[in-house]
Amino acid sequence: MPRDLTGLLAPSSIAVVGASATPGKIGHALFSNVVAFPGPVYGVNPSRSQILGRPCVPAVDDLPESVTLAIIAVPPADALRALAACGRKGIRNAVVITAGFKEQGGAGIERERELVRIASQYGMNVLGPNAFGLISPRAGLNATFAPRGAFAGAIAFISQSGALGSAVLDWAWQNEVGFSFFVSLGNKAVLTETDFLPALARDRETMVIAAYLEGIEDGPEFVRVAGEVTREKPVLVLKAGATEVGARAASSHTGALAGSDRAYEAAFRRGGVLRVRSVEELLEAAVALSEQPLPRGRRLGIVSNAGGPAILAADAAVEHDLAVPPLSPPTVRSLAERFPTASIANPVDILADASAAGFRDAVDLVLSDPGVDMGLVLTAPHPILTFAELARILAASHRKHGKPAVASFLAGELGEEAEKTLRAAGIPAYFEPARAVRALATLARYREIRDRPLSVRPPPAADRARARELLASGSPRLGVESLGLLAAYGVPIARGGLARSAGEAAALAQDLGERVVLKVVAPGIIHKSDVGGVRIGVPAHEVGGAYREMVGLAPAAGVYVQELLPPGQEVIVGIVRDPTFGALVMFGLGGVFVEALGDVAFALAPLSAPEAEELVRGIRGFPLLAGMRGKPPVHLADLVAVVERISHLAAEFPEIAELDVNPILCYPDRVVAVDLRVTVSGAEGLPRGRGQP
Ligand code: COA
Numbered sequence: 040m041p042r043d044l045t046g047l048l049a050p051s052s053i054a055v056v057g058a059s060a061t062p063g064k065i066g067h068a069l070f071s072n073v074v075a076f077p078g079p080v081y082g083v084n085p086s087r088s089q090i091l092g093r094p095c096v097p098a099v100d101d102l103p104e105s106v107t108l109a110i111i112a113v114p115p116a117d118a119l120r121a122l123a124a125c126g127r128k129g130i131r132n133a134v135v136i137t138a139g140f141k142e143q144g145g146a147g148i149e150r151e152r153e154l155v156r157i158a159s160q161y162g163m164n165v166l167g168p169n170a171f172g173l174i175s176p177r178a179g180l181n182a183t184f185a186p187r188g189a190f191a192g193a194i195a196f197i198s199q200s201g202a203l204g205s206a207v208l209d210w211a212w213q214n215e216v217g218f219s220f221f222v223s224l225g226n227k228a229v230l231t232e233t234d235f236l237p238a239l240a241r242d243r244e245t246m247v248i249a250a251y252l253e254g255i256e257d258g259p260e261f262v263r264v265a266g267e268v269t270r271e272k273p274v275l276v277l278k279a280g281a282t283e284v285g286a287r288a289a290s291s292h293t294g295a296l297a298g299s300d301r302a303y304e305a306a307f308r309r310g311g312v313l314r315v316r317s318v319e320e321l322l323e324a325a326v327a328l329s330e331q332p333l334p335r336g337r338r339l340g341i342v343s344n345a346g347g348p349a350i351l352a353a354d355a356a357v358e359h360d361l362a363v364p365p366l367s368p369p370t371v372r373s374l375a376e377r378f379p380t381a382s383i384a385n386p387v388d389i390l391a392d393a394s395a396a397g398f399r400d401a402v403d404l405v406l407s408d409p410g411v412d413m414g415l416v417l418t419a420p421h422p423i424l425t426f427a428e429l430a431r432i433l434a435a436s437h438r439k440h441g442k443p444a445v446a447s448f449l450a451g452e453l454g455e456e457a458e459k460t461l462r463a464a465g466i467p468a469y470f471e472p473a474r475a476v477r478a479l480a481t482l483a484r485y486r487e488i489r490d491r492p493l494s495v496r497p498p499p500a501a502d503r504a505r506a507r508e509l510l511a512s513g514s515p516r517l518g519v520e521s522l523g524l525l526a527a528y529g530v531p532i533a534r535g536g537l538a539r540s541a542g543e544a545a546a547l548a549q550d551l552g553e554r555v556v557l558k559v560v561a562p563g564i565i566h567k568s569d570v571g572g573v574r575i576g577v578p579a580h581e582v583g584g585a586y587r588e589m590v591g592l593a594p595a596a597g598v599y600v601q602e603l604l605p606p607g608q609e610v611i612v613g614i615v616r617d618p619t620f621g622a623l624v625m626f627g628l629g630g631v632f633v634e635a636l637g638d639v640a641f642a643l644a645p646l647s648a649p650e651a652e653e654l655v656r657g658i659r660g661f662p663l664l665a666g667m668r669g670k671p672p673v674h675l676a677d678l679v680a681v682v683e684r685i686s687h688l689a690a691e692f693p694e695i696a697e698l699d700v701n702p703i704l705c706y707p708d709r710v711v712a713v714d715l716r717v718t719v720s721g722a723e724g725l726p727r728g729r730g731q732p
Contacts, residue, residue: 041237041264042230047132047164048220048238049178050108051078054130056099056121057113058082060090065136066112068184069172073110075188077179081106083121099124108132110172110182115139118168119153126161133158134182135167141226142169151228158229170225171201174208176218177244183208183223192217193246193329195239197232199224199253200279207251207322215462216326219245233261240268247328249275249321258306258619262643265310273328273485275313277321278303302617305641311488313481320477327467327478331443333486338362339479340411341386342401344393345419348449348472349386352415355473359480370408374401385411391421395428402433406440413479414444417472426457434464443482447475496647498691499684502527510694510719517717518567519599520560525700525712528684531677532712533704535601541583547600548582554603557585558714561595565716576603604711607704608664608673612682614644614689614698622689626682628660629702636660645690651683664705673705681710696720 055073059066066084074080074091081102082095089095096102099109099121109125111118111133118137125133140151151168158165166173172183176191185208192211196218198204204223211218219242222235232250239248248268255261265274281300307314315321339361343349356363363385366374374383377400382388389401398416406414416433418424426448437444446461446468448454454470461468469475505527509517517524522532534551537560538544548555559572567573570592577585586598609629617623620643627639640657642650655661655678666672681703689695697718704711 042164042234044164044238046107048175052104052106054081054083054102054106054109056083056109056111058084058090058095060087065184069112072181072183075179075181099128102128105129110134112136115150119150122154123157126157126163132164134170134173135165136170136172138169140168151226155228165229167225168228171204171223174221187212189221190215190217192219193244194218194325195220195245195248197222197224197235197250199251203251231256233257233264236264236268240272245272247273247325249325251277253279255619259621262306262310265312269311269488273313275315275321275324276307277315277318299617301641302620302623305623305643306620309643313484323474323478324481327482328485330465330467331482332441334412334443334483336412337483338364338410338412339415340405340408341415342405343386343388343417344391345417346388348417349388352417352472352476353386355476359476361480364410366408367410370404373404392423394423395425395432398429399432402436406436406442413442415475415479416446418448420450420453427460430461430464430466433466443479445475445478447472494647494650496645498687499529501529510692514562515719516562518560519558519714521717522715525715528688530681530684530712531710533601533604535599537597538586538600539597541586544586544598544600545583548579551600551602554578555582556601556603557589558599559589559592559595560597560599561593563593604704607706609702610705611699611701612685612703614695616696624686624689626654627658628663644686646683646686648679648683652679655679655682671707674708674710677710678705694720
């Protein structure tokens with residue numbers, strides 16, 4: 040059940056604990072903002088009966104009514120007492136501005152536990168602690184201590200960093216960008232981003248949710264909720280801590296445990312979250328998504344009176360996977376009639392002396408073209424052109440055609456003016472053409488996310504009892520002798536068996552062909568090949584002798600005798616368990632491609648068949664699997680099925696801490712798993728639950 044955050048986001052009465060009459064104090068700045076609220080506002084302060092014209096009571100218990108929202112800004116120990124008093128009074132929503140909790144370590148951690156305990160005792164929605172506050176412009180609520188508030192608008196902004204939130208507020212004020220809600224999460228002791236997503240998505244004025252996050256605590260729940268929300272509203276996330284150094288800074292900032300970046304990437308993809316890489320991109324994408332319609336596809340039409348910037352824009356389009364296709368013949372004819380000396384290819388260059396009317400006609404023609412999904416207008420300063428006029432034209436044009444249109448002005452002061460004029464008309468405008476293209480690409484990405492088919496991941500038929508039995512062998516590490524684990528999930532494996540004597544080895548070899556592969560099975564040996572523990576192409580009559588040599592390498596359970604397969608394209612499928620998001624599936628080409636080039640892709644387990652195919656196609660080396668230079672393609676459907684099945688094995692057995700199927704040999708007509716390494720948690724030698732979510 041999602042939490043009901045109505046009382047927090049749209050309260051009817053408010054108390055500020057720690058309201059102060061002393062300028063320079065947070066309690067004063069905060070109360071100065073809160074008093075603008077149109078409903079009843081009370082201060083709680085032991086030594087005042089009135090502050091800024093509002094009544095004050097000495098303690099929460101003395102409030103004349105049980106308000107909907109309490110904002111707490113008193114030193115930490117007092118904050119806990121005040122929160123408990125609010126709970127007793129029946130107040131169900133609180134914003135705790137006070138710092139000195141988990142982020143401080145030591146006693147702060149215990150204080151935060153106490154805060155969570157109080158919140159759950161009274162069933163309270165608590166934002167923070169260590170939060171910058173909350174703004175709900177339509178409700179007339181500014182519960183922050185920011186020097187300026189926010190305009191009402193269509194962007195819901197969530198920030199895990201108060202300072203970043205404050206900076207964004209200031210930027211938005213200057214650029215006249217409005218918010219439906221502004222939420223500073225602070226330490227997320229009780230309420231997290233996951234609680235806010237559904238509430239913000241339900242709000243009719245909210246067109247886009249933009250978030251700055253340093254970590255996510257409830258990984259699987261976040262992915263589930265985001266998956267639902269992003270079908271209705273776009274969610275943009277700037278995730279800090281992508282690098283190891285950054286991740287350490289994130290931990291010390293709010294005490295958040297940043298998970299690995301690969302896992303976040305996979306989780307955002309699964310949840311349909313649009314990941315951005317900078318504050319600038321976050322804001323620009325939020326503005327574009329809040330103001331523009333979504334394109335039907337990725338085909339961009341460019342109109343310009345400046346050749347160079349148009350080429351830059353076309354380059355950026357390639358980088359962002361947007362097409363800049365030739366225009367349709369009727370569009371080309373009409374453009375040629377209207378602009379006899381212009382360059383009519385896409386980009387359309389209507390030359391330096393283009394007037395506003397010229398732009399109007401060109402934009403109109405290009406956006407009317409059925410082969411164009413979105414438009415970009417580029418210009419440099421020119422005496423004939425008035426930007427106000429151009430802004431009007433563009434605004435009218437995108438309304439008329441229902442296609443997104445953005446602008447880029449390469450200019451100094453004149454450009455700034457133009458950008459403001461355009462923004463006022465609801466047209467995002469940028470100095471740099473590449474930024475304009477990036478914003479359009481985000482619109483296209485969101486369109487694809489919104490329209491993606493619902494994923495159904497039916498568990499494959501499998502012999503789960505057999506898999507459970509193999510995993511419960513008591514050994515923390517399983518190898519090639521446990522290939523049956525994969526077979527239990529329907530993954531084709533190379534034929535073979537474990538021999539415990541030279542005689543058994545020779546007998547097994549008889550059934551496997553003239554030459555076989557021998558692999559020592561010894562718990563102490565992790566890299567078999569490095570110590571001569573793998574012999575390839577051993578003639579059947581030499582198997583007995585080879586057996587005796589190999590078991591002498593280390594205390595060994597025996598030697599695995601396996602059929603010798605012809606060379607094929609090697610791939611690897613792996614499983615790792617991320618502490619935040621659970622099982623991740625990795626796919627890559629085997630050998631040097633994994634080790635030297637790191638050409639691998641990750642996704643959250645379990646996978647549907649289309650998701651498994653997306654993962655396989657997601658590596659740079661995919662053309663090698665698709666067949667090139669006369670080599671036939673591998674059997675893609677079988678490979679996809681193998682990836683899908685291994686992903687389900689991982690999802691269904693959390694005791695699999697790590698798993699490598701390496702290599703899997705791929706041929707045009709089949710795919711065969713040849714070797715396996717599994718680390719089982721809970722088995723002897725490894726602590727129970729290691730690496731589990
Ligand atoms: N109930 C009601 N009022 C109380 C109170 C209580 N239990 N305890 C103190 N007050 C009053 C004080 O008398 C004072 O009012 P006054 O100015 O009229 O004397 C006011 O509340 C503030 O208390 P004070 O002791 O002066 O605290 P402070 O202003 O020095 O610090 C915080 C309070 C919350 C600002 C501070 O503890 C803090 O956490 N600062 C960091 C906040 C932060 O960075 N948050 C994260 C943002 S991203």
